[in-house]
Amino acid sequence: MPETTIESCEVKRLEILSENGDADESLAPKFTDSQIRELYETLVRMRTFDGRALNLQREGRIGTYASILGQEAAQLGTAYALEKRDWIFPSFRENGVFVARGYEMYMILQYWGGDERGIKVPEDINMFPISIPVGTHMLHAVGAAMAAKYKEDKTVTLTYFGDGGTSEGDFHEAMNFAGVFQAPVVFICENNQWAISVPRARQTAAMTIAQKAFAYGFEGIQVDGNDIFAVYKATKSAVDKARSGGGPTLIECHTYRMSDHTTADDASRYRTKEEVEAWKEKDPILRLKRYMEKKGLWADSYGKQVDEDAKALVDEAVKKAEAVEKPKPQDMLVYTYKELTPRQKKQMGDF
Amino acid sequence: MPETTIESCEVKRLEILSENGDADESLAPKFTDSQIRELYETLVRMRTFDGRALNLQREGRIGTYASILGQEAAQLGTAYALEKRDWIFPSFRENGVFVARGYEMYMILQYWGGDERGIKVPEDINMFPISIPVGTHMLHAVGAAMAAKYKEDKTVTLTYFGDGGTSEGDFHEAMNFAGVFQAPVVFICENNQWAISVPRARQTAAMTIAQKAFAYGFEGIQVDGNDIFAVYKATKSAVDKARSGGGPTLIECHTYRMSDHTTADDASRYRTKEEVEAWKEKDPILRLKRYMEKKGLWADSYGKQVDEDAKALVDEAVKKAEAVEKPKPQDMLVYTYKELTPRQKKQMGDF
Amino acid sequence: MATMNMVHAINLALKEEMQRDKDVVILGEDVGRDGGVFRVTEGLLEQFGEARVMDTPLAESGIVGTAIGMAVYGLKPVAEIQFMGFIYPAADQIFNHAARIRSRSRGRYSVPMVIRTPYGVGIRSPEHHSESSEAHFCHMPGIKVVVPSSPYYAKGLLISAIRDPDPVIFLESTRLYRMIKEDVPEGEYTVPLGKARIVQEGGQVTVISWGSMLQKTIKAIEGVDAEVIDLMTLNPFDEEAIFNSVKKTGRAVVVYEAPKTGGFGAEISASIAEDAMLYLKGPIKRVTGYDAVLPLPKLEDYYMPSTERIRKAIDEVMQY
Amino acid sequence: MATMNMVHAINLALKEEMQRDKDVVILGEDVGRDGGVFRVTEGLLEQFGEARVMDTPLAESGIVGTAIGMAVYGLKPVAEIQFMGFIYPAADQIFNHAARIRSRSRGRYSVPMVIRTPYGVGIRSPEHHSESSEAHFCHMPGIKVVVPSSPYYAKGLLISAIRDPDPVIFLESTRLYRMIKEDVPEGEYTVPLGKARIVQEGGQVTVISWGSMLQKTIKAIEGVDAEVIDLMTLNPFDEEAIFNSVKKTGRAVVVYEAPKTGGFGAEISASIAEDAMLYLKGPIKRVTGYDAVLPLPKLEDYYMPSTERIRKAIDEVMQY
Ligand SMILES: Cc1ncc(C[n+]2csc(CCOP(=O)(O)OP(=O)(O)O)c2C)c(N)n1
Numbered sequence A, B: 001m002p003e004t005t006i007e008s009c010e011v012k013r014l015e016i017l018s019e020n021g022d023a024d025e026s027l028a029p030k031f032t033d034s035q036i037r038e039l040y041e042t043l044v045r046m047r048t049f050d051g052r053a054l055n056l057q058r059e060g061r062i063g064t065y066a067s068i069l070g071q072e073a074a075q076l077g078t079a080y081a082l083e084k085r086d087w088i089f090p091s092f093r094e095n096g097v098f099v100a101r102g103y104e105m106y107m108i109l110q111y112w113g114g115d116e117r118g119i120k121v122p123e124d125i126n127m128f129p130i131s132i133p134v135g136t137h138m139l140h141a142v143g144a145a146m147a148a149k150y151k152e153d154k155t156v157t158l159t160y161f162g163d164g165g166t167s168e169g170d171f172h173e174a175m176n177f178a179g180v181f182q183a184p185v186v187f188i189c190e191n192n193q194w195a196i197s198v199p200r201a202r203q204t205a206a207m208t209i210a211q212k213a214f215a216y217g218f219e220g221i222q223v224d225g226n227d228i229f230a231v232y233k234a235t236k237s238a239v240d241k242a243r244s245g246g247g248p249t250l251i252e253c254h255t256y257r258m259s260d261h262t263t264a265d266d267a268s269r270y271r272t273k274e275e276v277e278a279w280k281e282k283d284p285i286l287r288l289k290r291y292m293e294k295k296g297l298w299a300d301s302y303g304k305q306v307d308e309d310a311k312a313l314v315d316e317a318v319k320k321a322e323a324v325e326k327p328k329p330q331d332m333l334v335y336t337y338k339e340l341t342p343r344q345k346k347q348m349g350d351f
Numbered sequence C, D: 001m002a003t004m005n006m007v008h009a010i011n012l013a014l015k016e017e018m019q020r021d022k023d024v025v026i027l028g029e030d031v032g033r034d035g036g037v038f039r040v041t042e043g044l045l046e047q048f049g050e051a052r053v054m055d056t057p058l059a060e061s062g063i064v065g066t067a068i069g070m071a072v073y074g075l076k077p078v079a080e081i082q083f084m085g086f087i088y089p090a091a092d093q094i095f096n097h098a099a100r101i102r103s104r105s106r107g108r109y110s111v112p113m114v115i116r117t118p119y120g121v122g123i124r125s126p127e128h129h130s131e132s133s134e135a136h137f138c139h140m141p142g143i144k145v146v147v148p149s150s151p152y153y154a155k156g157l158l159i160s161a162i163r164d165p166d167p168v169i170f171l172e173s174t175r176l177y178r179m180i181k182e183d184v185p186e187g188e189y190t191v192p193l194g195k196a197r198i199v200q201e202g203g204q205v206t207v208i209s210w211g212s213m214l215q216k217t218i219k220a221i222e223g224v225d226a227e228v229i230d231l232m233t234l235n236p237f238d239e240e241a242i243f244n245s246v247k248k249t250g251r252a253v254v255v256y257e258a259p260k261t262g263g264f265g266a267e268i269s270a271s272i273a274e275d276a277m278l279y280l281k282g283p284i285k286r287v288t289g290y291d292a293v294l295p296l297p298k299l300e301d302y303y304m305p306s307t308e309r310i311r312k313a314i315d316e317v318m319q320y
């Protein structure tokens, strides 16, 4: 028995909705018209929020902000596949996921405005705060999933990270624990082709991110991340699988970061206009709009209304965010431990 | 274009020398008779050393020791494929590799006897000291390989680690950097089925360790780690590839830890006698001996002589190790930095 | 009431807490089938099953990171790091996450987790098996650090740590594991976190230490009118007990086995120098490990603060 | 001689050292094409090529771990960690390897490496972007820690750090990056490691600080007869300079922006309390960050030691 094949793996890519709005109906999720509209309206709300946040930053009204432009379908298609009881562990770029989950928009602005109270997640939303250290929070999702399994809760956890995040050791440990403990967790990589200035090809020599799942004994799949049907479908089936005891899945949403990395970045230093231009035609919202047109779900008046409604909601959120009172300096101490330490009590006296 | 296959991977296993000593000659490395003898004699020396070290520990003459019993072919077959200019980055279980590379055996004993001077690698051996933190030193091998590439040195680095070591984040980062920078490095996993009490199946849900290379865009292969021909052949071709600019390779040596984890461990707590027994027939030295018998390279007198020579060498090493003077307490301070700090100078006065 | 060593006392605390509260789970390398390399978790897998006593892959960040997720979800994980020298791969999870999640979420989430780990010099182990790096974790708001010095306190402190709403690093001296036997009650009792203990009252000098150094200290003070403080919780530490004692004695010696520079004892000295200075008669001495990489066994006895070195420092401060 | 800010001074040091010695290489996240998120490595990729200025995958342990391998092999890597808050994933490589390889190999191998990283409060950044965790690295024999307080010293210290035979953590205050401009000579000059600098002589009180806190200190002492010490190297630190000053002034204040408990300033206080106690007139005060998770921008100014808080401490010790 000389050289034999003992294992093998195929990496698939799922695409359902084409750039010009045609869907492969044999694969498309069975959405009702009102669901399609809900998806579209949410996408617009996400984008409107995002654009406003960028403006607020430029005007010095909030701090550094990380845009989601171009990644709306990847964020909504995944979040939409979850139930309310399921848990989300986001990175720092999931502003759209927060919006999609019904998180108060003014609080997201408050957070990026430099006030931690904006990220005090309300009791009725199963979502973890933004995690800035890249690649580290997936472990929390796995641990929560292990706990859910232990408690026989039938909840699923889902965690987001970027292509850059896959290079951190914690990504590896999270994936490995998930495989070993068959944790009900879904890993969503928003592969937006860049980690600040580092292109995807320099992040890993693997052809895809999806194939990394093979190293941990579970399935990985790549989807067109600007195709909300493909994103949703892959996520839904991963969530169902996790919920029914089938263990973890890795989903690579192949998408693109249309903006600078954050408002502190200038992407023109390291990538070409042409590259960005080429992705404009792949826009996730445009694509859904074209689909709706073809399906007779579109009217320009509808589109206008959706835009205006989104704008009004965001306007209100901005107003609310800016009306929030400044935090008190003491606030910085009180959440360190359940109770103040003796030394902290003395330090409170400084204010 | 719905679901398409965009990447694929096959994991191979290489076996050349069977348990009863038959070799697939079409695959077998072209060793001369004297090389075969050299391999056998080195294997015996490794095992003799190892057995003696275990005894010395039992007698309280050295400290905790990690046995290589059963893993001799994995250690020699890999080391034998290197040139003198190549670099080795070992874990804590490569005592056999040290022996194979001509490292003074008395110094290995001195090290395990609790004296760091035993691991001061002589200038003419390109080998790094033993690294106890599991999974961490592969990064050094990758960095050294990157440096060699930068200096256009044409040297290759090779690093050893266990199945347990593949779970650490640093393994991931080392593999990933190696892939991205196409570093001339060979990763040797001695998959001996156990990480202390944790069985291989609980270390990762992947079917093989070899397949993990796919996640980093380079080749991985499993070999029968008790088959010195297969180990050598796979390593030699990985080393040649690395030297000629072909980048890294992962080799999984599928073998078995016949002893306790270390002398501080009691493996009977967590694994069955039957499992251990089953691996006895796969012994790497026995296998080579059977091959030599079939090839007419064997005589009982030869076998006896080899045993005696090994014993004599090890006897001498033990004597030499035990004749070494105790280190001076000051020694603990002098190698912290190139020069003593002012505070350390004061501290030297304590002794 | 039974007489037992620290390994058994800790094992008992774990067992009783697991019986009491099914949200208490254990995870780590070799904690299950093997019962831990020091046998601290022996018998727990058999009693509570694989779902509650989890042998994990060999990955410290993974252990702590998943434990954080479990804690956030409502469990009370007790994670084991096999030796303190191997805690660094988990440093990011401890510093950037465990310590900060309550603060980051303004109290919405918390991390009621314990990280147990053996520490300290004295059992002739290989490199990285004898470190005391408590100082790092004491310089991290949001983390508590606890170090018991005997079986009785080990059990009572561990129960408190498990019930504590915040993350606790629980350090177990390998040297003490089997050194002392003591009466340890069966059943529930707690020793409060954040409180030091006056081991012996005295009037002339205050000697502060913790863990395995406490035992050395007790030997070193023979014949001296010393007040001995066992700090027990290093973060947050009991300033008041220290200041009260120093106000009485006017002299202080701090003993710790980590490298001198930047060790946690520096904080104790600095605190005294800041808030109880006016009561001092002379310098505050520290008896510590050296500013060196901890040597292998042949030299470890020279590295570790000895009774003689502690006594010498006491004699020195007594001259003022 | 040109006038420049700290970003440019550091850039110049890197450029000149790379010109001088082709074993000097740079690696880190975004250090190449982007020139670093603070532009500290701007232009170096263009000048020295991809083989010497390496954009790495996003993995801090990988950056430091491979840099160790390079250093051992004979290069002099200058690794960048994008922000000090992200250094912890590399803690194990720094503590268990970089710091110990010379010792472990009894001098056969060494790690002549620099880890540059921006630190400190003051530029309204997101969470984890403003930490000062120098204390951890000062409690690690085998590691040096250097913190410049101005462009001139940044260049001279970085050149020394690159040429130093041991691993150096080089901390760059984000607040200082573009705050001060100063005359910085072109070409080689070095500022020695391990030596503090008397910024201003004085007779009544010694104020010790480093990095960005030095600038605050200088403002705070206006009208006081204070001796100001810029520590510059924290590990190993210049005890002698501190003791000499305290012997003269009899009073000491230490300023640092990390959380108070266990910060490196505790070591300074403790050292004074141990070896220069008899010269002190009163308590040694510390002005520090709070024992809290560093707040987001809305509260960061309250967290950071202010000129007023420093002045208040000086006034307090002057009462003795
Ligand atoms: C551990 C860590 N290292 C570095 C950073 C700085 N940083 C923030 S985002 C980022 C790039 C992230 O890239 P990716 O994971 O692809 O996510 P994306 O920004 O594209 O959404 C870096 C390097 C960080 N936040 N955390």
Ligand SMILES: Cc1ncc(C[n+]2csc(CCOP(=O)(O)OP(=O)(O)O)c2C)c(N)n1
Pocket: B093, B132, B133, B134, B135, B161, B162, B163, B164, B165, B166, B192, B194, B195, B196, B257, B261, C029, C058, C082, C086, C089
């Ligand atoms: C980072 C780290 N964690 C834990 C340990 C303790 N430890 C020493 S060896 C070992 C198991 C190693 O298993 P494996 O990698 O398979 O190597 P083997 O012992 O089988 O050769 C463990 C957990 C360590 N040395 N380093």
Ligand SMILES: [Mg+2]
Pocket: A162, A163, A164, A190, A191, A192, A193, A194, A195, A196
């Ligand atoms: Mg990205």
Ligand SMILES: [Mg+2]
Pocket: B162, B163, B164, B190, B191, B192, B193, B194, B195, B196
């Ligand atoms: Mg193993």
